Amino acid sequence: xxxxxxxxxxxxxxxxxxxxxxxxxxxxxxxxxxxxxxxxxxxxxxxxxxxxxxxxxxxxxxxxxxxxxxxxxxxxxxxxxxxxxxxxxxxxxxxxxxxxxxxxxxxxxxxxxxxxxxxxxxxxxxxxxxxxxxxxxxxxxxxxxxxxxxxxxxxxxxxxxxxxxxxxxxxxxxxxxxxxxxxxxxxxxxxxxxxxxxxxxxxxxxxxxxxxxxxxxxxxxxxxxxxxxxxxxxxxxxxxxxxxxxxxxxxxxxxxxxxxxxxxxxxxxxxxxxxxxxxxxxxxxxxxxxxxxxxxxxxxxxxxxxxxxxxxxxxxxxxxxxxxxxxxxxxxxxxxxxxxxxxxxxxxxxxxxxxxxxxxxxxxxxxxxxxxxxxxxxxxxxxxxxxxxxxxxxxxxxxxxxxxxxx
Amino acid sequence: xxxxxxxxxxxxxxxxxxxxxxxxxxxxxxxxxxxxxxxxxxxxxxxxxxxxxxxxxxxxxxxxxxxxxxxxxxxxxxxxxxxxxxxxxxxxxxxxxxxxxxxxxxxxxxxxxxxxxxxxxxxxxxxxxxxxxxxxxxxxxxxxxxxxxxxxxxxxxxxxxxxxxxxxxxxxxxxxxxxxxxxxxxxxxxxxxxxxxxxxxxxxxxxxxxxxxxxxxxxxxxxxxxxxxxxxxxxxxxxxxxxxxxxxxxxxxxxxxxxxxxxxxxxxxxxxxxxxxxxxxxxxxxxxxxxxxx
Numbered sequence: 001x002x003x004x005x006x007x008x009x010x011x012x013x014x015x016x017x018x019x020x021x022x023x024x025x026x027x028x029x030x031x032x033x034x035x036x037x038x039x040x041x042x043x044x045x046x047x048x049x050x051x052x053x054x055x056x057x058x059x060x061x062x063x064x065x066x067x068x069x070x071x072x073x074x075x076x077x078x079x080x081x082x083x084x085x086x087x088x089x090x091x092x093x094x095x096x097x098x099x100x101x102x103x104x105x106x107x108x109x110x111x112x113x114x115x116x117x118x119x120x121x122x123x124x125x126x127x128x129x130x131x132x133x134x135x136x137x138x139x140x141x142x143x144x145x146x147x148x149x150x151x152x153x154x155x156x157x158x159x160x161x162x163x164x165x166x167x168x169x170x171x172x173x174x175x176x177x178x179x180x181x182x183x184x185x186x187x188x189x190x191x192x193x194x195x196x197x198x199x200x201x202x203x204x205x206x207x208x209x210x211x212x213x214x215x216x217x218x219x220x221x222x223x224x225x226x227x228x229x230x231x232x233x234x235x236x237x238x239x240x241x242x243x244x245x246x247x248x249x250x251x252x253x254x255x256x257x258x259x260x261x262x263x264x265x266x267x268x269x270x271x272x273x274x275x276x277x278x279x280x281x282x283x284x285x286x287x288x289x290x291x292x293x294x295x296x297x298x299x300x301x302x303x304x305x306x307x308x309x310x311x312x313x314x315x316x317x318x319x320x321x322x323x324x325x326x327x328x329x330x331x332x333x334x335x336x337x338x339x340x341x342x343x344x345x346x347x348x349x350x351x352x353x354x355x356x357x358x359x360x361x362x363x364x365x366x367x368x369x370x371x372x373x374x375x376x377x378x379x380x381x382x383x384x385x386x387x388x389x390x391x392x393x394x395x396x397x398x399x400x401x402x403x404x405x406x407x
Numbered sequence: 408x409x410x411x412x413x414x415x416x417x418x419x420x421x422x423x424x425x426x427x428x429x430x431x432x433x434x435x436x437x438x439x440x441x442x443x444x445x446x447x448x449x450x451x452x453x454x455x456x457x458x459x460x461x462x463x464x465x466x467x468x469x470x471x472x473x474x475x476x477x478x479x480x481x482x483x484x485x486x487x488x489x490x491x492x493x494x495x496x497x498x499x500x501x502x503x504x505x506x507x508x509x510x511x512x513x514x515x516x517x518x519x520x521x522x523x524x525x526x527x528x529x530x531x532x533x534x535x536x537x538x539x540x541x542x543x544x545x546x547x548x549x550x551x552x553x554x555x556x557x558x559x560x561x562x563x564x565x566x567x568x569x570x571x572x573x574x575x576x577x578x579x580x581x582x583x584x585x586x587x588x589x590x591x592x593x594x595x596x597x598x599x600x601x602x603x604x605x606x607x608x609x610x611x612x613x614x615x616x617x618x619x620x621x622x623x624x625x626x627x628x629x630x631x632x633x634x635x636x637x638x639x640x641x642x643x644x645x646x647x648x649x650x651x652x653x654x655x656x657x658x659x660x661x662x663x664x665x666x667x668x669x670x671x672x673x674x675x676x677x678x679x680x681x682x683x684x685x686x687x688x689x690x691x692x693x694x695x696x697x698x699x700x701x
Contacts, residue, residue: 003507010496224492226455226485227490227491227492229457230457230483232481233507405457406452406487407419407458
């Protein structure tokens with residue numbers, strides 16, 4: 001079997017279109033990540049100046065690290081007081097709202113900017129105070145604020161359109177209860193970007209499907225099926241070897257891709273933040289009781305499972321269709337229709353089950369699916385859907401190739 | 408060993424490609440002769456278990472090959488028409504791959520592959536990619552892969568397509584020495600392919616066997632129906648066009664010898680001559696189009 005699998009891997013690797021697609025996705029990911037860094041800008045809290053690129057990244061890191069610590073009630077009370085003071089001082093200073101950060105620094109000096117606009121525009125303060133303000137009257141604990149904020153989202157429905165059932169509301173509230181309170185805060189740069197890039201692995205899945213489109217259909221197209229089928233191992237061992245080779249290739253490519261995305265971002269932005277709660281990365285209304293590190297591992301695993309499910313679909317199509325073109329195009333259409341589907345709110349929950357959209361929003365939004373009292377969140381729904389595809393489609397593909405009729 | 412085709416039928420929609428074919432094949436070279444579209448390839452695909460018959464069955468020594476599965480396929484060697492290959496594989500890779508598919512271990516597979524590449528004259532090009540091969544070289548590689556497992560039933564569909572005369576002779580010798588105690592089914596519409604090596608010839612038309620037997624038996628059927636006559640070279644082509652002409656041979660003196668297939672004397676001065684298999688082929692398919700249909 002090992003020898004057969006090696007030959008099948010060789011065939012996959014000789015699919016030039018597929019290899020180009022896989023390489024292009026990797027190059028594109030690296031290029032866009034580099035471009036993101038180069039075009040990044042932020043106001044440096046130490047100087048009040050707008051800074052760009054690496055400098056902006058360093059300034060952002062310093063700002064986040066300046067807020068590091070446990071967000072217990074006394075800490076949040078201090079933060080609220082500082083924010084309210086900044087807000088009041090801004091209102092009391094005539095004409096301040098019309099000035100840019102640079103103009104405030106020039107006219108009133110850096111300490112004044114730091115005391116006003118520096119706090120009001122700091123995403124940390126906006127997130128914490130905004131969350132506490134979700135409760136009326138203002139919450140005195142972050143936990144209370146988060147619960148009120150999540151309740152508000154649950155009442156308005158997903159994207160204001162898809163109402164949550166009582167079972168779904170209970171599901172999300174139970175997740176929030178499981179978050180480790182009080183929250184830790186800090187810098188999560190590298191892991192943050194690695195997580196926000198998880199959706200782009202959907203493009204890698206397209207490349208994988210292109211690369212594997214010819215696993216079975218290539219034999220039909222090149223008429224080699226008539227040579228390989230009437231052999232001792234042609235109808236049983238061969239389709240199994242092809243399937244193993246396809247999954248080995250998928251696994252290898254996925255490892256390279258995940259390593260590239262993580263190494264690139266962690267290399268640029270640092271390794272800090274692995275143990276931070278996921279709310280640091282995705283906002284305080286994120287209900288998942290996970291650390292950033294757990295979310296990174298779960299996202300990699302979920303992406304891999306989605307990739308395996310899509311590869312299983314590709315193998316099934318490849319075993320049933322005589323041309324590789326539709327085999328490559330159909331998964332591509334599924335991925336891109338899923339992206340377009342997000343622009344239509346009524347279709348959003350279906351679109352979120354497709355690879356790119358699903359992986360983008362997994363662990364990042366309160367997307368759930370309910371059948372009566374049974375509720376699953378988006379990550380579990382994706383895992384179930386693509387797991388079923390994997391288990392259901394592969395035997396069909398193997399069987400279909402073995403029974404192929406050379407007509 | 409007996410391979411029996413029992414009322415074997417294949418229908419594609421309304422079209423019957425193979426129509427209740429029955430024959431028992433024993434070791435030796437069986438030449439399957441027929442025009443393009445006569446049903447030869449469909450028949451061979453069914454024999455090779457890559458196309459399910461619509462009706463009838465194939466029996467090997469009394470056992471239905473559909474039930475034998477791996478056991479039957481282990482006995483098979485098949486060179487399909489339009490032999491497909493992997494362009495980025497070298498010939499040796501391809502042979503090793505086929506050896507693996509046919510159950511060989513690594514060392515045995517390599518030995519057998521090199522031996523066959525030697526026999527088909529490709530050993531010096533064994534490490535070249537197949538996509539760089541000429542048509543004839545690819546065909547020789549196809550023949551080699553079909554024989555790699557020393558099959559008891561060797562099915563060759565148009566094996567000499569693309570081979571030059573020297574390669575055809577080499578092929579014929581290879582098959583002749585291989586065919587001892589084995590069933591070799593060789594399909595072709597090129598008469599000379601089977602003329603020299605087939606022990607038995609089956610003539611197929613419109614999905615059925617219309618004739619079968621040894622070369623001598625078949626050729627005898629055309630006895631008295633093959634004529635030759637001398638005529639003026641300028642009239643030869645015109646006469647050939649209105650008769651079932653097998654050949655027009657122009658001589659240097661301006662005359663021509665016309666060979667005609669006809670039930671009766673076609674013209675004054677025509678004499679009967681010894682028929683060949685090609686004459687018989689023309690006799691059988693005289694009213695057929697290239698797709699083998701009347």
